[in-house]
Amino acid sequence: MPQEKVVLRNCGAIDPADIKTHRAREGFKALEKARGMTPEEVISEIKTSGLRGRGGAGFPCGIKWEGARNSPGDEKYVIGNADEGEVGTFKDRYIIQNDPFSLVEGLAIAGYAVGARQGYIYLRWEYSYLLDLLRGAIDQARAAGYLDGFRIEVRQGAGAYVCGEESALMESVEGKRGEARYRPPFPTVAGLFQKPTTINNVETLMNVAPIVLKGGAWYAGMGTERSRGTKVFSVSGDVARPGVYEMVLGSPLRELVEGLAGAKDIKMIQIGGATGRIIPYDQIDAPLAFESYLGAGAITVYNRSRGVLEIVGRTMEFLAEESCGKCTPCRQGTEWLVETLDRFRRGEGAARDIGYMQVLADTMALSSLCGLGQAACSGLVDTLKYFRDDYDRGISGK
Amino acid sequence: MGNISLTLNGTPVSAPQGMTILEVARENGIDIPTMCYLKDLAPVGACRLCVVEVEGSRTLVGSCHTPVTPGMVIQTHSPKVLEVRRVLIELMMASHPDTCIVCEAANCCELRLRATDLEVGMPRFRTRMHYFPVEDENPSIIRDMSKCILCRRCVAACDNIEGKKMFSLAYRGFETKVIYDLDKPIGSNETCRDCKTCITLCPTGALRLPMKFGQEKKGPVLYVKG
Numbered sequence: 100m101p102q103e104k105v106v107l108r109n110c111g112a113i114d115p116a117d118i119k120t121h122r123a124r125e126g127f128k129a130l131e132k133a134r135g136m137t138p139e140e141v142i143s144e145i146k147t148s149g150l151r152g153r154g155g156a157g158f159p160c161g162i163k164w165e166g167a168r169n170s171p172g173d174e175k176y177v178i179g180n181a182d183e184g185e186v187g188t189f190k191d192r193y194i195i196q197n198d199p200f201s202l203v204e205g206l207a208i209a210g211y212a213v214g215a216r217q218g219y220i221y222l223r224w225e226y227s228y229l230l231d232l233l234r235g236a237i238d239q240a241r242a243a244g245y246l247d248g249f250r251i252e253v254r255q256g257a258g259a260y261v262c263g264e265e266s267a268l269m270e271s272v273e274g275k276r277g278e279a280r281y282r283p284p285f286p287t288v289a290g291l292f293q294k295p296t297t298i299n300n301v302e303t304l305m306n307v308a309p310i311v312l313k314g315g316a317w318y319a320g321m322g323t324e325r326s327r328g329t330k331v332f333s334v335s336g337d338v339a340r341p342g343v344y345e346m347v348l349g350s351p352l353r354e355l356v357e358g359l360a361g362a363k364d365i366k367m368i369q370i371g372g373a374t375g376r377i378i379p380y381d382q383i384d385a386p387l388a389f390e391s392y393l394g395a396g397a398i399t400v401y402n403r404s405r406g407v408l409e410i411v412g413r414t415m416e417f418l419a420e421e422s423c424g425k426c427t428p429c430r431q432g433t434e435w436l437v438e439t440l441d442r443f444r445r446g447e448g449a450a451r452d453i454g455y456m457q458v459l460a461d462t463m464a465l466s467s468l469c470g471l472g473q474a475a476c477s478g479l480v481d482t483l484k485y486f487r488d489d490y491d492r493g494i495s496g497k
Numbered sequence: 498m499g500n501i502s503l504t505l506n507g508t509p510v511s512a513p514q515g516m517t518i519l520e521v522a523r524e525n526g527i528d529i530p531t532m533c534y535l536k537d538l539a540p541v542g543a544c545r546l547c548v549v550e551v552e553g554s555r556t557l558v559g560s561c562h563t564p565v566t567p568g569m570v571i572q573t574h575s576p577k578v579l580e581v582r583r584v585l586i587e588l589m590m591a592s593h594p595d596t597c598i599v600c601e602a603a604n605c606c607e608l609r610l611r612a613t614d615l616e617v618g619m620p621r622f623r624t625r626m627h628y629f630p631v632e633d634e635n636p637s638i639i640r641d642m643s644k645c646i647l648c649r650r651c652v653a654a655c656d657n658i659e660g661k662k663m664f665s666l667a668y669r670g671f672e673t674k675v676i677y678d679l680d681k682p683i684g685s686n687e688t689c690r691d692c693k694t695c696i697t698l699c700p701t702g703a704l705r706l707p708m709k710f711g712q713e714k715k716g717p718v719l720y721v722k723g
């Protein structure tokens with residue numbers, strides 16, 4: 100299946116600092132069209148499209164919007180999640196750098212559909228250099244009259260991975276410590292400031308304008324049964340051509356990694372970053388879809404010179420450092436795993452710790468409060484299955 | 498709000514809408530262990546000890562903060578749940594100092610109680626310990642944060658019951674700590690309300706009354722299994 104530009108339609112084709120160049124390519128046409136429809140019609144179009152969230156969890160976008168629309172209350176919020184903290188993702192940065200207007204347009208359509216007068220874009224601290232560009236896009240859209248009755252505020256994170264998690268992000272916007280909340284209540288019922296809120300990844304919002312313009316059925320015509328449309332991938336690691344690629348969902352991983360990015364001598368591929376899956380080379384023909392592996396589309400390729408324990412251990416160090424510290428399994432579990440994996444990396448592992456790692460991984464997945472702790476062991480569990488020898492070699496005396 | 502029907506450990510029960518799983522379970526005589534939960538205060542959801550199995554849910558769910566819904570099928574003590582709770586207790590003990598033998602709270606420590614109840618055996622998960630100097634200069638309170646299991650009861654109690662907001666949380670991950678001020682030891686001149694609320698509620702020996710050792714006999718006998 101070919102590369103297809105939906106999300107990246109304007110990247111490279113417009114001047115990201117000049118709204119006129121964006122309007123010349125149907126910019127804000129979708130917003131105008133949406134405002135001529137009822138909010139319910141807009142939501143129905145998104146539902147028809149089958150668009151699922153691109154931030155990792157893949158929740159159906161239309162259902163989320165409908166939930167917030169139908170929640171009682173006058174005050175509602177929509178949020179664009181530009182925290183992009185997942186290891187190995189850089190697509191949202193590329194999008195904002197090249198086409199900030201379409202993000203603004205997508206968020207404004209979301210606001211209209213949900214019934215929100217206020218929107219936020221949560222920009223990770225490390226992207227401070229994009230702040231002027233993004234604010235410039237919002238100001239130009241406002242000056243052109245596109246944001247009447249809808250305010251967009253950019254909020255900056257302070258450098259915490261967990262603040263990309265929706266509930267921690269809301270705590271952060273409220274000025275509190277960035278920690279996850281329990282659910283229910285879900286954000287669509289009681290989100291930001293306890294008001295009905297939708298939160299969407301940057302890339303999800305980028306799909307909204309084309310869907311409104313061309314119709315949900317057009318979008319649903321691309322992809323697979325449960326993964327419609329296109330996806331933007333951030334490819335990095337041992338590849339000849341790292342970068343951002345947009346492909347129709349369901350395309351084979353091989354085409355992206357070997358074909359487009361030019362990887363050779365692959366040992367394994369991490370899909371979805373630190374909380375993502377790690378698969379061995381022999382699964383390279385898997386389709387890129389929610390049905391198999393996807394996450395937020397981070398594809399990190401490792402060749403045969405890379406050590407499994409090194410990668411899993413360093414991933415765990417990252418997660419331990421980024422755990423918010425609220426719940427027992429993640430706060431304590433990641434620390435034990437860091438120390439244990441470190442022993443294996445030094446060749447001082449204990450055989451029984453392999454079993455304990457599995458027990459702990461189960462507990463963390465079953466009882467952690469948020470996605471960070473729940474998915475922290477995905478790569479560990481995968482590699483214990485596919486690369487068990489590497490762990491056995493880390494046992495003391497072997 | 499009407500009553501709803503659900504199934505609790507195989508038995509049909511009815512409960513008012515809006516109640517949490519924990520409340521319904523306790524009302525039906527089922528004891529789900531908790532650590533961060535404080536009756537009448539907003540749930541925290543941090544310790545995860547109260548997790549239960551709910552049919553159709555991918556993960557276990559925290560019973561202290563999850564309201565019952567019609568037709569819910571709940572298992573509060575399935576083997577899966579018990580194993581998870583055991584691991585959680587082990588994780589709370591993973592960085593806890595081995596000083597029970599000289600701890601003032603040893604015979605009224607909820608961590609020990611839960612460990613005994615759940616028959617937590619030899620510890621599988623040991624990590625490095627937290628060593629913080631004992632804060633023992635204040636006339637109202639002694640804090641030994643090495644023993645803290647971050648249940649946050651002291652934070653919630655001081656905020657919500659006493660309205661003093663003496664404590665807050667700082668740092669993240671394994672370094673997370675309940676702090677006073679901008680992470681200063683509670684000095685001799687600092688004045689709290691001297692209400693002892695947090696000390697009474699602390700499940701471990703992290704918060705204690707300033708007392709001369711060996712002058713008073715306290716508490717019931719040691720927890721003995723069997």
Ligand SMILES: Cc1cc2nc3c(=O)[nH]c(=O)nc-3n(C[C@H](O)[C@H](O)[C@H](O)COP(=O)(O)O)c2cc1C
Pocket residue numbers: 151152153154155156157158180181182183184185260261262263264265266298299300301303304469470471
């Ligand atoms: C630890 C953690 C970090 C996350 N980081 C991000 C992020 O940086 N950007 C993002 O869009 N979603 C992130 N998410 C997912 C969000 O919680 C949320 O599902 C998403 O923003 C919803 O948008 P979507 O439905 O459009 O994907 C993260 C989730 C977890 C558990």
Ligand code: SF4
Pocket residue numbers: 261278279421422423424425426427429430467468469470471472473
């Ligand atoms: S899983 Fe980790 S990051 Fe999420 S709430 Fe628990 S400690 Fe915080």
Ligand code: SF4
Pocket residue numbers: 644645646647648649650651652675695698699700701703704
């Ligand atoms: S000091 Fe005691 S009450 Fe406060 S968080 Fe620690 S263990 Fe809980």
